[in-house]
Amino acid sequence: MKRVPLWLLLFACSSASHVRGQESAQPSTDEAAIRATVAAYVQAYGKHDAQALADLWSPEAVYTNRLTGEEVVGRAAIAEQFAALFKEQPELKLDVNPESIQLLSPNAAVEHGTAKLLSPQGEPEELKYTAVYVKRDGRWLLDRVTDGTEAEAPSHYEQLKSLEWMVGTWIDQDETAQIETECSWTKNRNFLTRSFSISIGDRIELSGMQIIGWDASTKSIRSWTFDSDGGFNEADWTFKQDRWFIRNKGTLADGRKASAVNVMKPVDADSFTWQTVERTAGGELLPNVDEVLIVRK
Numbered sequence: 001m002k003r004v005p006l007w008l009l010l011f012a013c014s015s016a017s018h019v020r021g022q023e024s025a026q027p028s029t030d031e032a033a034i035r036a037t038v039a040a041y042v043q044a045y046g047k048h049d050a051q052a053l054a055d056l057w058s059p060e061a062v063y064t065n066r067l068t069g070e071e072v073v074g075r076a077a078i079a080e081q082f083a084a085l086f087k088e089q090p091e092l093k094l095d096v097n098p099e100s101i102q103l104l105s106p107n108a109a110v111e112h113g114t115a116k117l118l119s120p121q122g123e124p125e126e127l128k129y130t131a132v133y134v135k136r137d138g139r140w141l142l143d144r145v146t147d148g149t150e151a152e153a154p155s156h157y158e159q160l161k162s163l164e165w166m167v168g169t170w171i172d173q174d175e176t177a178q179i180e181t182e183c184s185w186t187k188n189r190n191f192l193t194r195s196f197s198i199s200i201g202d203r204i205e206l207s208g209m210q211i212i213g214w215d216a217s218t219k220s221i222r223s224w225t226f227d228s229d230g231g232f233n234e235a236d237w238t239f240k241q242d243r244w245f246i247r248n249k250g251t252l253a254d255g256r257k258a259s260a261v262n263v264m265k266p267v268d269a270d271s272f273t274w275q276t277v278e279r280t281a282g283g284e285l286l287p288n289v290d291e292v293l294i295v296r297k
Helices: 015-021 030-047 050-054 075-088 155-165
Strands: 057-065 071-073 094-105 107-121 123-138 138-146 167-175 177-185 190-201 203-215 220-227 230-239 243-251 258-266 271-281 284-286 289-296
Touching: 015 050, 030 050, 030 094, 030 107, 030 123, 030 138, 050 075, 071 075, 155 190, 155 203, 220 243, 230 289
Parallel strands: 057 138
Antiparallel strands: 057 071, 094 107, 107 123, 123 138, 167 177, 167 289, 177 190, 190 203, 203 220, 220 230, 230 243, 243 258, 258 271, 271 284, 271 289
16 A cells, blocks of 8 residues: 555544543643644545645645655645545545644644554554644644654664673672672663772772673674773673673773783672683783672672
8 A cells, every 4th residue: 555644644533532632631722722623624534625624734834754755835735635645545544642732832832643544455554743733813723744653763682682681780899898880771772881889998999881882893792991090991792601701902091001801600690700811901911810709789
């Protein structure tokens, strides 16, 4: 079935369907007038009266299809599109759920809602829409309508979900010091962030932030770490057998280059081990750091 722009069918639903989005409170006079425009729109659509529908738009009204970028401008063009639609697909129906009507000024208002396009020849198509009204000579008219559900934001969750167990707060503590790490997802689950702090007694000696993400160019997991002393590094993550190997290269606060391999092994849902090997700083080989057990707080 040829896709029909939502604006051609806007508000073409029963009055009961339209008022689903109405709040229990009594609407203002202007809101009631806008709903009266909607009722007139529904009646004209039911009669397939293209000109009556177009007369409910302002003379210079613009419809924009967000998905295709197509624009239709002016009442004459709108009437023409309606007439073509009713001739080509006379059985089309629309169910609309207006979610809000907001008065922006005495002469402007905006409505947001969801519409479902129904046809005997295909599956229902659900779209978001935004309708802007203007008040002309005491009448509320459609002035701008935009339809089309925006593309879903891309996510690299599938590539990172093997590290989801790290989300939460973790503790490594002995008699003299405590290391606390907190891990969480960013929006769209495209990155994991880990904040950390090293405390001696009641004083934080060092803190920092790590960002873990998927590098689409190398098809690998990478991380970037920054500490409160001014040092930073980046690392490549690989999983072998039962543990993660995190190969770090960076710069210390004093300018020396440094590298290390962190080995992280999940033990169960609430603990993992951590060891640092192959450490260098300024070209000098440093001792390994013994394996420690880190537990969920």
